[in-house]
Amino acid sequence: MKMRAKVIGYIPLDRGSPTKTRLSHLLDITRAKNDSERLKRLNAAAQAFNHHDKAKHDHDVKAGAISILCNLLRSCAPFFIVKSKEVNGLCKILLQLYRCNEDRAKVSFCLDGSTLIIYLLEVIEINYRLGKKGNTKCMTMAQNLVDKLISLACVPLVLIKRHEELMSSLVSNINGATGRIVMFQSMKCVAMMSEHTQNKQVLLTFPGLMKSIEVGSRHMYEAVREESARIMCNLAWDARNKAQLAHRSKLEWAEMVFLTLVEPNASVAAKQYAMKTLSYMASEVNHKVMIINYDNGRIVKELIRLISDMSSFDKEVTITATDLVGRLICRATASQLVRNNPGFLVILASLGCGRNDVAVSAARVLKKLSTFIRHSDVGCHSDLLQALVTMSYGSLTEVLKWTVKAFAEQAASPRDRLSMIAHRGLLPALTLLAEDENDSVRGYALLVLNALAADVALAKGVNVDLVLERLVSKNARRTRIQPRCYSPTSIIQFDFDFETVDCSS
Secondary structure (H helix, E strand, O other): OOOOOOOOOOOOOOOOOOOOOHHHHHHHHOOOHHHHHHHHHHHHHHHHHHOOHHHHHHHHHHHOHHHHHHHHHHHHOOOOOOOOOHHHHHHHHHHHHHOOHHHHHHHHHHHHHHHHHHHHHHHHHHHHHHHOOOHHHHHHHHHHHHHHHHHHHOOHHHOOHHHHHHHHHHHHHHHHHOOOHHHHHHHHHHHHOOOOOHHHHHHOOOHHHHHHHOOOOOOOHHHHHHHHHHHHHHHHHOOOHHHHOOOOOHHHHHHHHHHHHHOOOHHHHHHHHHHHHHHHOOOOHHHHHHHHHHHOOOHHHHHHHHHHHHOOOOOOHHHHHHHHHHHHOOOOOHHHHHHOOOOHHHHHHHOOOOOOOHHHHHHHHHHHHHHOOOOOOOOOOHHHHHHHHHHHHOOOOHHHHHHHHHHHHHHOOHHHHHHHHHOOHHHHHHHHHOOOOHHHHHHHHHHHHHHHHHHHHHHOOHHHHHHHHHHHHHHHHHHHHHHHHHOHHHHHHHHOOOOOOOOOO
């Protein structure tokens, strides 16, 4: 017989149901008996996680909220169309949870990112293929979540759980018959992972990835081609990858770069990535020679076309292309580059007479050419001197600084000084530079004039000061009649009939 004690004065308290934690809402979803109840609990969980308190999101992610949702998403496969509303709700909650701190989000990506990306890309592809019959809202939510996950993918591959499965899936998506959205998202994910220094060599040797990059470089969708150029640029940055790329039997990277440069509809970013790839690869002399000689100089010809065609792209592309050609110049390539592209020096001289940053880049390239091209380079040296004469009438002080430095490089060799003395218009141009307001320009010009005058004085058997005096006085008479001009056209029309100094009179 059970006995109940009677407590005098006891008043029962109605405590109510205990308050649910945010994580308990996710556990309730797993206990749902049918689809309608599961959707109802998904909506309740979405309301519970819909806040912007990062500390709470950090706590929930650390407690395993994303892992629970990842398992729920896995349970929906392969019935993503039938359960599209449920998938949409899961994506919504995941996006809310990823409002946490970036470090916590990256840790979560390493644990569950591979699984989420693989299944979400499958959701996007199925709905994309169905067109109007697909769930557009679910596909958009999945795209937004994939974009968020990709932004967290710049982590070492070895830390990502199931990273080999993820890479195999991405490569399969790129090489397979997927739609343009999944193709783009897969390329973008690989590009983000290739940003990390520890991943560059691993990705280059991953089976099928180079083929995927080549497929992406020929894709009809511009965004895919841009991501392909970005991946190639990131891989070429690594020193060990450069050697592997340069010694491949088929130079796929060079062909991909050329296709990007020659593509008329390519974005500015894609062309910048392609030129950065060339810049990274041009770190060694043999690589520079290889780029110059690739397919009879097609890459260099395309770069020169970009330099001369300023109407098609913005100024940054022209500057990058000009600097890249300058990076390709060395003792082994300088004369060959000028000889195979006869109009290149004229283009540089014309750009050097401008009033923008392109003019400075052109002057730097011309100075570098002056370092390696000598009188023995028949067909190049006289054209180089004429380009320097033209650029000496530029309007920017920075351009004039590089021009007089180029003159100084040429004046270092006795045989080159003879060619300079005999070149029409060079001495008057130097005397004008010797009167420039800038101390650096004036100092270099006087240094070169003294070197040339010393050779003339030695040949004529007269004093150097007399040669300089005659040179300056004769040029002063000309400048009073013909004022200084800056355009390439006016330079051509300038009366340069002063070839040598007559010291006998």
